[in-house]
Amino acid sequence: xxxxxxxxxxxxxxxxxxxxxxxxxxxxxxxxxxxxxxxxxxxxxxxxxxxxxxxxxxxxxxxxxxxxxxxxxxxxxxxxxxxxxxxxxxxxxxxxxxxxxxxxxxxxxxxxxxxxxxxxxxxxxxxxxxxxxxxxxxxxxxxxxxxxxxxxxxxxxxxxxxxxxxxxxxxxxxxxxxxxxxxxxxxxxxxxxxxxxxxxxxxxxxxxxxxxxxxxxxxxxxxxxxxxxxxxxxxxxxxxxxxxxxxxxxxxxxxxxxxxxxxxxxxxxxxxxxxxxxxxxxxxxxxxxxxxxxxxxxxxxxxxxxxxxxxxxxxxxxxxxxxxxxxxxxxxxxxxxxxxxxxxxxxxxxxxxxxxxxxxxxxxxxxxxxxxxxxxxxxxxxxxxxxxxxxxxxxxxxxxxxxxxxxxxxxxxxxxxxxxxxxxxxxxxxxxxxxxxxxxxxxxxxxxxxxxxxxxxxxxxxxxxxxxxxxxxxxxxxxxxxxxxxxxxxxxxxxxxxxxxxxxxxxxxxxxxxxxxxxxxxxxxxxxxxxxxxxxxxxxxxxxxxxxxxxxxxxxxxxxxxxxxxxxxxxxxxxxxxxxxxxxxxxxxxxxxxxxxxxxxxxxxxxxxxxxxxxxxxxxxxxxxxxxxxxxxxxxxxxxxxxxxxxxxxxxxxxxxxxxxxxxxxxxxxxxxxxxxxxxxxxxxxxxxxxxxxxxxxxxxxxxxxxxxxxxxxxxxxxxxxxxxxxx
Numbered sequence: 021x022x023x024x025x026x027x028x029x030x031x032x033x034x035x036x037x038x039x040x041x042x043x044x045x046x047x048x049x050x051x052x053x054x055x056x057x058x059x060x061x062x063x064x065x066x067x068x069x070x071x072x073x074x075x076x077x078x079x080x081x082x083x084x085x086x087x088x089x090x091x092x093x094x095x096x097x098x099x100x101x102x103x104x105x106x107x108x109x110x111x112x113x114x115x116x117x118x119x120x121x122x123x124x125x126x127x128x129x130x131x132x133x134x135x136x137x138x139x140x141x142x143x144x145x146x147x148x149x150x151x152x153x154x155x156x157x158x159x160x161x162x163x164x165x166x167x168x169x170x171x172x173x174x175x176x177x178x179x180x181x182x183x184x185x186x187x188x189x190x191x192x193x194x195x196x197x198x199x200x201x202x203x204x205x206x207x208x209x210x211x212x213x214x215x216x217x218x219x220x221x222x223x224x225x226x227x228x229x230x231x232x233x234x235x236x237x238x239x240x241x242x243x244x245x246x247x248x249x250x251x252x253x254x255x256x257x258x259x260x261x262x263x264x265x266x267x268x269x270x271x272x273x274x275x276x277x278x279x280x281x282x283x284x285x286x287x288x289x290x291x292x293x294x295x296x297x298x299x300x301x302x303x304x305x306x307x308x309x310x311x312x313x314x315x316x317x318x319x320x321x322x323x324x325x326x327x328x329x330x331x332x333x334x335x336x337x338x339x340x341x342x343x344x345x346x347x348x349x350x351x352x353x354x355x356x357x358x359x360x361x362x363x364x365x366x367x368x369x370x371x372x373x374x375x376x377x378x379x380x381x382x383x384x385x386x387x388x389x390x391x392x393x394x395x396x397x398x399x400x401x402x403x404x405x406x407x408x409x410x411x412x413x414x415x416x417x418x419x420x421x422x423x424x425x426x427x428x429x430x431x432x433x434x435x436x437x438x439x440x441x442x443x444x445x446x447x448x449x450x451x452x453x454x455x456x457x458x459x460x461x462x463x464x465x466x467x468x469x470x471x472x473x474x475x476x477x478x479x480x481x482x483x484x485x486x487x488x489x490x491x492x493x494x495x496x497x498x499x500x501x502x503x504x505x506x507x508x509x510x511x512x513x514x515x516x517x518x519x520x521x522x523x524x525x526x527x528x529x530x531x532x533x534x535x536x537x538x539x540x541x542x543x544x545x546x547x548x549x550x551x552x553x554x555x556x557x558x559x560x561x562x563x564x565x566x567x568x569x570x571x572x573x574x575x576x577x578x579x580x581x582x583x584x585x586x587x588x589x590x591x592x593x594x595x596x597x598x599x600x601x602x603x604x605x606x607x608x609x610x611x612x613x614x615x616x617x618x619x620x621x622x623x624x625x626x627x628x629x630x631x632x633x634x635x636x637x638x639x640x641x642x643x644x645x646x647x648x649x650x651x652x653x654x655x656x657x658x659x660x661x662x663x664x665x666x667x668x669x670x671x672x673x674x675x676x677x678x679x680x681x682x683x684x685x686x687x688x689x690x691x692x693x694x695x696x697x698x699x700x701x702x703x704x705x706x707x708x709x710x711x712x713x714x715x716x717x718x719x720x721x722x723x724x725x726x727x728x729x730x731x732x733x734x735x736x737x738x739x740x741x742x743x744x745x746x747x748x
Contacts, residue, residue, distance in 0.1 A: 045293075047333060048077040048246030050238050051084030053211070053231035053279065054254040055306035056315070058083025059104050060299040063319025064252050066097045071327065072334040073250075077182045079241040081230040084252070085185040085210035086163075089203055092183035093170050101316060103166075109309035110678065115157040117393025119577050120585070123489070124536050125464075125482070126397050128572070129432075129454070130579040155218045156208060157396050160405050163204035165385045168353070170203045172410035179203075182244060185210040186230030186237045190219055195233040197240055202407060218402075235279040236286040238294075248293045252319070254301055255283050295329055297322050310678065352382040353408055353415040364400045364423030365457030371395060371421050373488040383408065383417065394533055395421065400428055400457060428456035434724065436472075436656070436743055446656045448472035462489060474502045474657065494526040494538075503551060504639050504660050514553025516639050520546035522564070535573035535588075542566050543599065548639045562640050565599025568592065580725035581672065581688060581718060582615035583622050595636075605634035607641065620674040627696075632662035638700050648741040651696045652714035652731025655739060661698030661705060668694040672718065688718040694733075710734055716741075 080088030176183045187209040198206040209220035209227040299322040360368040409416045436448040450470035470476040480496040501519040522544030548560040569592045575585035595601045613626035630643040643664045646654035672690025699706035712733035729741040
């Protein structure tokens with residue numbers, strides 16, 4: 021009996037011990053903000069997984085919200101690492117779509133408008149200024165594409181790992197904690213650094229980066245019911261007085277000051293059981309996205325250094341819900357309908373035309389992102405976003421297009437200077453103004469003016485004939501004047517001032533985003549009189565009427581300093597007496613440039629060829645050469661002839677490292693080799709082939725490309741050029 025009682029007592033003691041064994045603590049993960057430094061969070065997560073630490077809740081701010089949101093939605097460590105290393109961060113952190121996706125007419129703006137930056141005006145004529153340097157178009161598209169599989173999850177507690185993101189109401193200064201909503205939009209709001217990214221309007225609030233009020237949201241994760249917290253602090257240390265040397269340094273310091281105070285308050289509230297991870301990131305800046313792997317490794321090392329403390333949290337087996345999200349979650353839903361939400365100047369049908377997603381097929385993210393880039397490139401929108409709405413078995417792709425609040429009418433300016441080092445200089449000052457959205461099909465009115473050695477006034481009304489602008493009609497008016505040299509036996513005998521006035525009508529067809537074909541008829545008249553030289557030479561008056569066929573093709577990735585792609589143009593013109601032309605003659609001109617790159621080195625091969633096929637007046641039918649990389653050494657447009665040829669090879673090398681924000685000012689050093697000729701049909705002038713070369717220093721500034729060039733040729737001509745705007 022005593023033995024039985026002893027056995028019962030031992031069994032009861034063992035059962036009591038098992039009953040009071042403490043349960044596994046619920047662990048919350050806090051991921052702070054810090055821009056590029058936030059990539060260290062991936063290394064932290066990698067080390068935690070290797071230790072077998074299960075995360076029960078995540079709260080993140082700014083880049084911490086990005087990494088935390090992706091991880092909480094089911095992304096694996098391998099996927100996060102690959103994304104951080106391979107993503108084109110410069111493209112993601114800008115608004116402009118890749119130039120290959122931009123509609124062809126907007127590509128032509130790069131050539132018509134001399135400076136790439138434009139001033140926008142509202143319908144009432146007031147100047148429109150954006151709420152941020154970056155509107156976040158590409159960033160929003162990126163988040164939508166990576167989080168498309170969460171579209172039907174509005175309660176963030178229902179994600180594989182419960183999640184919270186923190187933002188700031190810029191109007192009231194209040195902290196906004198997101199427990200539910202559209203996850204990509206919430207993450208985008210959390211990382212909207214004031215003045216850098218435009219705020220996000222959501223639920224009547226104007227939201228910016230959560231780091232302003234709570235950069236280390238420890239209090240938020242505690243409210244999620246965790247027992248202990250793992251806190252990752254990637255905050256940027258304050259710079260010393262000597263380190264504040266540039267405007268970028270001051271901007272970074274201002275952001276740091278906003279976040280450090282509230283960060284220190286949160287760190288002061290750490291409990292004894294909480295674990296603080298502080299990766300060694302002193303050598304990394306907030307824009308060092310190109311050093312992603314190094315920052316991931318820093319986060320990994322800092323976490324593995326805490327193995328002893330983390331060992332008590334190790335758990336056998338994995339999180340079944342998280343494993344299911346990674347292996348079985350369908351991230352490409354079948355699209356059953358497409359809906360357009362639009363408050364811009366163009367119709368819903370125009371927007372719908374550019375969306376090529378097939379109905380009844382899986383969501384094609386790569387094609388959709390290209391389509392969204394083309395839409396945004398129309399210049400009618402502050403942003404173009406999408407989301408997938410699930411209802412039962414239906415998946416509706418919703419395209420949300422928000423019209424530009426800062427206006428859709430644009431002004432651009434430009435300047436061109438050249439000097440031949442012999443006291444003869446040339447300059448041109450230009451401006452263009454484009455009125456967009458005249459009707460729901462997207463009609464435009466472009467006016468371009470230039471004063472200086474080459475004067476011009478050109479105005480074109482561009483009217484699409486269908487919702488996709490595939491077909492269009494474009495009437496135009498033009499006035500222009502320029503200097504044309506008359507040459508005899510290779511010696512200039514006079515310089516004419518040629519003035520021409522005209523109008524015309526083009527019918528055209530766009531070819532995707534790469535090109536267009538125009539067929540037109542035009543009428544012009546004018547006169548040419550001697551400006552410099554023998555004043556007894558006759559004044560030339562003329563009437564012109566012509567048919568024209570023009571083909572343009574452009575796949576260059578950058579019109580100023582291209583690294584890949586081609587630019588091809590062909591113009592055929594027939595002057596005809598039936599259109600009241602003084603003479604019958606034909607002209608054609610062909611130009612081509614092909615860019616190839618290897619690392620920081622780029623070569624551009626190309627040239628021009630123009631022919632006048634019949635006898636006519638030399639002054640009115642001449643093409644022009646001269647200027648930087650157009651037979652360098654000669655003044656701009658100082659070589660003229662009824663026929664021209666030019667071959668050239670241009671080389672340049674980028675001298676500055678690539679930046680990952682729009683504040684990227686690449687500096688190039690390069691040179692060119694050129695060979696060209698100009699001649700007339702009457703055999704009184706033939707320059708023969710002229711060899712030329714140049715060296716140049718180019719800076720791609722926010723205003724436009726700035727080029728300083730020195731050129732010389734075998735005709736013993738030398739010149740210095742300063743160009744703001746056109747490069748080739």
